[in-house]
Amino acid sequence: MLKAEKLTKSFGGNKAVNEVDFHIRKGEITAIIGPNGAGKTTFFNLISGFHQPTSGRLLLEGVDVTKKPSYRMAKMGVARTFQTTKLFAEATVIDNLIVGHRLRTKSGLMGAVIQSKRYKRDESACIEKALQVLDFVGASDLAYRPVASISQEAQKRVAIALALATNPKLVLLDEPAAGINADETSGLADLIKKMKQAGLTVCIIEHKMQMIMNLADRIMVLNQGTKIAEGTPAEISQNETVIEAYLGGAHHAQAH
Numbered sequence: 001m002l003k004a005e006k007l008t009k010s011f012g013g014n015k016a017v018n019e020v021d022f023h024i025r026k027g028e029i030t031a032i033i034g035p036n037g038a039g040k041t042t043f044f045n046l047i048s049g050f051h052q053p054t055s056g057r058l059l060l061e062g063v064d065v066t067k068k069p070s071y072r073m074a075k076m077g078v079a080r081t082f083q084t085t086k087l088f089a090e091a092t093v094i095d096n097l098i099v100g101h102r103l104r105t106k107s108g109l110m111g112a113v114i115q116s117k118r119y120k121r122d123e124s125a126c127i128e129k130a131l132q133v134l135d136f137v138g139a140s141d142l143a144y145r146p147v148a149s150i151s152q153e154a155q156k157r158v159a160i161a162l163a164l165a166t167n168p169k170l171v172l173l174d175e176p177a178a179g180i181n182a183d184e185t186s187g188l189a190d191l192i193k194k195m196k197q198a199g200l201t202v203c204i205i206e207h208k209m210q211m212i213m214n215l216a217d218r219i220m221v222l223n224q225g226t227k228i229a230e231g232t233p234a235e236i237s238q239n240e241t242v243i244e245a246y247l248g249g250a251h252h253a254q255a256h
């Protein structure tokens with residue numbers, strides 16, 4: 001589905017992502033883990049077109065997408081979630097889905113605004129799609145509620161719905177279970193499994209180790225911008241380099 005070849009991103013002299021070779025297989029759940037500051041979010045920003053790599057190559061289903069901006073990546077089937085703080089708190093869930101879809105698939109706010117005529121025409125299709133993805137994530141009953149009035153866990157489901165509304169093939173989930181309790185985390189893990197069952201390819205950054213070990217088909221471990229290991233959950237949990245470099249961080253991460 002996606003292949004990174006020596007993907008590198010420097011910020012000044014700091015190599016946040018350093019020559020990472022990595023691939024995401026179709027239909028699998030792939031996880032990226034690593035201590036704070038390891039480069040996970042930067043890597044996500046690279047593979048979703050939010051950052052341009054300093055060097056290296058990115059291929060989506062064999063097509064070179066190295067320089068493609070995020071809205072082009074969204075159109076080509078790559079969607080990523082953002083933290084729930086990026087939702088419009090005062091707007092309803094369904095309005096967030098409709099506007100969010102526009103913002104993610106146009107080159108900028110003006111692109112979304114200028115299209116207003118066509119937007120009207122497409123509105124019923126948009127609403128239909130929004131209701132469909134809300135049903136998928138189990139949040140249909142919240143469609144007309146302001147985002148600010150729904151639970152943190154429900155907001156996380158809406159953030160996933162927002163990504164699904166762009167009809168992606170590959171969904172990138174950035175810490176989907178941060179800040180929610182164990183029961184809610186297990187509900188969210190079920191939703192991620194459901195995404196896989198529906199044929200989606202999922203890549204996930206998450207600090208909650210137990211969730212990752214239960215969900216992921218494969219895991220990549222980053223440390224200081226470099227890939228230090230890759231393998232199945234069983235392989236990763238026994239990998240000496242990972243245990244040495246990362247376990248302290250994982251331990252810390254499990255606490256929240």
Ligand SMILES: Nc1ncnc2c1ncn2[C@@H]1O[C@H](COP(=O)(O)OP(=O)(O)OP(=O)(O)O)[C@@H](O)[C@H]1O
Nearest residue numbers: 011014015016034035036037038039040041042043
């Ligand atoms: N826009 C930026 N400008 C400058 N430096 C950046 C930028 N984004 C990230 N970095 C740096 O790149 C490194 C990797 O950060 P990144 O956020 O990708 O790590 P992370 O693994 O996602 O961490 P966390 O688990 O804390 O979210 C850090 O040293 C960070 O300070």
